[in-house]
Amino acid sequence: MIFSGIEMLFFTLGVMTTLGIGTIIYYNRKLKFNGWAWATICTGLFLLIFTTAWSVSAVLEGEPRASSMGLIVFGIPSIILLVLGRKLALSKKTKE
Amino acid sequence: MSKEELNKKEESNTVNRRDFLKYGGVLTVLGAMGVSAAAAIPKKAVSKNVNKLIANNIVKEHDDFPAEIREDYVAPTNFDNIHARAFFADALKPLGVEVEKDIIENGRQFVHKMNHAWDNSKAGYNQVDKALLAGSWAMSNYGAGPSPAAISDYGVFSWEQKTEKNPQAFLDNDFIAPEKWKFESKQEAANYIKRAAKLFGANLVGITKRDKRWDYSKFLNPIPPIARKPMSGMPTPEQLEELKNWGPDKFVTDWNSFPFEPKSVIVMAFEMDYEGFATAPCHISGASAGDGYSRLTKTAYQLAVYLKNLGYKAVAAGNDTGLSVPYAIAAGLGENSRLGQVVTYKYGPRVRIAKVYTDFDFVEYDKPKSFGVMDFCKNCMRCADACPSKAITHDKEPSFEPTHDNKDNAWYNTKGVKKYHIDAKKCFQIWAELGDDCGVCIAACPYNKPDFWHHRLVDSVSAAMPGTVHDIMREMDKLFGYGNVEDEAAIKKFYSPDGKSYNGH
Numbered sequence: 001m002i003f004s005g006i007e008m009l010f011f012t013l014g015v016m017t018t019l020g021i022g023t024i025i026y027y028n029r030k031l032k033f034n035g036w037a038w039a040t041i042c043t044g045l046f047l048l049i050f051t052t053a054w055s056v057s058a059v060l061e062g063e064p065r066a067s068s069m070g071l072i073v074f075g076i077p078s079i080i081l082l083v084l085g086r087k088l089a090l091s092k093k094t095k096e
Numbered sequence: 097m098s099k100e101e102l103n104k105k106e107e108s109n110t111v112n113r114r115d116f117l118k119y120g121g122v123l124t125v126l127g128a129m130g131v132s133a134a135a136a137i138p139k140k141a142v143s144k145n146v147n148k149l150i151a152n153n154i155v156k157e158h159d160d161f162p163a164e165i166r167e168d169y170v171a172p173t174n175f176d177n178i179h180a181r182a183f184f185a186d187a188l189k190p191l192g193v194e195v196e197k198d199i200i201e202n203g204r205q206f207v208h209k210m211n212h213a214w215d216n217s218k219a220g221y222n223q224v225d226k227a228l229l230a231g232s233w234a235m236s237n238y239g240a241g242p243s244p245a246a247i248s249d250y251g252v253f254s255w256e257q258k259t260e261k262n263p264q265a266f267l268d269n270d271f272i273a274p275e276k277w278k279f280e281s282k283q284e285a286a287n288y289i290k291r292a293a294k295l296f297g298a299n300l301v302g303i304t305k306r307d308k309r310w311d312y313s314k315f316l317n318p319i320p321p322i323a324r325k326p327m328s329g330m331p332t333p334e335q336l337e338e339l340k341n342w343g344p345d346k347f348v349t350d351w352n353s354f355p356f357e358p359k360s361v362i363v364m365a366f367e368m369d370y371e372g373f374a375t376a377p378c379h380i381s382g383a384s385a386g387d388g389y390s391r392l393t394k395t396a397y398q399l400a401v402y403l404k405n406l407g408y409k410a411v412a413a414g415n416d417t418g419l420s421v422p423y424a425i426a427a428g429l430g431e432n433s434r435l436g437q438v439v440t441y442k443y444g445p446r447v448r449i450a451k452v453y454t455d456f457d458f459v460e461y462d463k464p465k466s467f468g469v470m471d472f473c474k475n476c477m478r479c480a481d482a483c484p485s486k487a488i489t490h491d492k493e494p495s496f497e498p499t500h501d502n503k504d505n506a507w508y509n510t511k512g513v514k515k516y517h518i519d520a521k522k523c524f525q526i527w528a529e530l531g532d533d534c535g536v537c538i539a540a541c542p543y544n545k546p547d548f549w550h551h552r553l554v555d556s557v558s559a560a561m562p563g564t565v566h567d568i569m570r571e572m573d574k575l576f577g578y579g580n581v582e583d584e585a586a587i588k589k590f591y592s593p594d595g596k597s598y599n600g601h
Contacts (some may be wrong), residue, residue, distance in 0.1 A: 058576075063576070064579065065576060
C-alpha cells in the first residue's frame with residue numbers, strides 16, 4: 001500500500017473541507033446567510049468533519065465501538081446543526 | 097421591473113455553475129498557496145512552535161521533583177521490593193529477615209506457573225500463549241536474570257567496568273575507551289545520547305541528575321559472581337576462590353561496592369504492545385510486558401557500551417539499582433499516577449523503564465513534566481475498579497503513608513512520598529494465581545491508548561478541564577469501549593492478521 005489509512009483519511013478531510021467551504025460560499029451568495037445561519041452551518045460542518053476524522057481513526061486503531069459512539073456523539077449533533085442552519089438560511093429567504 | 101432587469105438581479109444574487117467552478121478554482125489556488133507556504137516553513141520551526149504552545153498551556157515543567165516528600169523519607173533497599181523478597185527469601189533468612197509465608201508461597205507459585213504451567217482449556221493460558229510468554233521474556237531472562245525483581249549486577253547489567261577487551265572474546269567493545277570524548281555543549285551531549293538511545297530501541301529518553309533518594313540504599317544479590325555472566329573463558333583461580341568463600345555475609349552490598357560515583361541517570365521508556373495489553377489478564381499481556389523487559393535489556397546494555405566507548409563509566413539497569421518510576425518522572429518522561437506506574441504523554445502507563453547510571457555529567461538535564469494525570473486520577477479510579485485483587489486504593493487524595501488493609505506491615509511501600517500507595521502484597525497474590533504479571537491496571541487506564549491524534553487531543557482537553565469534567569470523560573471512555581479487561585474477544589483480535597499493529601503514522 002502506498003498510502004497509510006491515516007494519510008488517506010487526512011486527504012479525504014481536506015477534500016471534504018474544500019467542498020464544504022465551497023458549498024457554504026455558493027449558498028451564501030444565493031441565500032445571504034444571517035449570523036445564526038453562519039454559526040450553525042459552520043459549527044455543523046466542523047462537527048461533521050470531526051466525526052469523520054474520529055470515526056475513521058477509531059476504525060483504523062481497531063476500536064469499532066469508539067467509531068460507532070463517535071458517529072452518535074458527534075455525528076448526530078452535526079446533522080442537527082446542519083439541518084437547523086439550512087432552515088435558518090431558507091427562512092430568511094422565505095421572509096424576503 | 098422589466099424581464100431583463102429581473103434576470104440581471106437574479107444573476108447578481110445567485111452563483112451559476114461557471115462561477116462556482118471559478119470560486120472553486122480560486123479556492124484551490126489559495127489552498128495550494130497555503131499548502132506551499134506551509135511546506136516552505138521549516139518543519140522543525142513548526143514542531144518547535146507547536147511544542148512550545150503545548151508546553152506553555154498543557155504540559156507544565158517543574159524545577160523540582162513534582163511530589164511532596166517528607167523529611168523522614170528513607171530510600172528503600174532492593175529487598176524491600178516484594179519480588180526480591182519472595183524469590184530470595186532463603187537468602188534473606190540467614191541475614192535475619194523473615195519473609196511472610198504467604199509471600200514465599202506466592203513467589204513459588206508464580207515461578208512454577210511462569211516456568212512450567214499452561215492450561216489448554218483456558219483462553220489466554222494455552223500452550224501457545226505460554227510459548228509466547230516464554231519467548232517474550234527470553235532475552236531478559238538470559239541477559240538480565242533477576243533484574244525485574246530488583247536484583248542488580250547480573251548479566252549485561254553487570255557493574256564490571258573493564259578497561260580492555262576480553263582476551264578470550266573474538267569481538268568485545270564492552271570496555272572504557274582510554275580517551276574521553278568532549279562534546280561542544282551540554283545540549284549537544286544530550287542530543288547525541290538521546291539519538292543513540294532511540295537508535296538502540298528506546299521510545300522515550302530523558303536525562304536527569306543522579307538522586308540518592310531514588311537509589312536503593314542496599315543491594316541483595318545472593319548469586320555468586322561467577323554465575324552472574326555467561327562464561328567467557330575458563331574461570332580464573334580468583335573466581336574459584338571467590339566461589340569457595342561465597343556465603344550470606346557477602347549477599348548484601350551497598351554503594352561502596354558500586355564501581356564509580358554516578359552523576360547522571362539516562363532513563364528510557366519502552367512501549368509495550370497495545371493489543372497485547374488489551375487481553376489482560378493472561379499470558380499474552382504478560383508476553384507484552386516480557387517483550388518490554390527483553391527490549392529494555394538490549395537497549396540499556398547498548399547505551400552503557402556506547403557511553404563506555406565515549407570514555408565514561410556506565411552501568412545499565414532495569415528495575416534494579418534504583419526506583420524506576422521516580423527516575424522516569426525526574427527525567428521528564430511522565431507523571432505519577434494512581435496505579436503507581438509512570439504515565440507518559442505518548443503511551444500512557446503502557447511502558448517499561450530502563451536506566452543507565454554514568455559518571456558523565458556534561459549534559460543538559462531534562463525537567464520533570466506534568467500534564468494533569470494526578471488530577472485526573474483523583475476522579476477516575478478505573479484502574480482501582482478493575483484491579484482483580486483490589487490492590488489499588490480508592491482514596492481521592494494521595495497520601496504520605498499507605499492506607500490499605502496491610503498498612504501496618506507495609507514494608508514494601510516507600511513511605512514519606514505523597515502519592516497513591518499500592519498494596520503490593522495483594523497485587524502479588526494475583527500474579528501467583530495467574531502465573532503472569534496481570535497488567536489489568538495498565539489496560540484499564542484511560543491514558544492507555546494507541547498513538548493516535550484524537551487521544552492526544554482528548555488528553556490535552558482533559559488536562560485543561562476541572563474535576564467534574566474528568567468524571568464525564570471517564571464515563572465517555574467506558575462508553576466508547578476503551579479499557580476493557582478480561583475480554584476474550586481481545587485474544588482473537590491479538591492473533592488475527594487483521595489486528596492493529598498500526599500506530600497511526
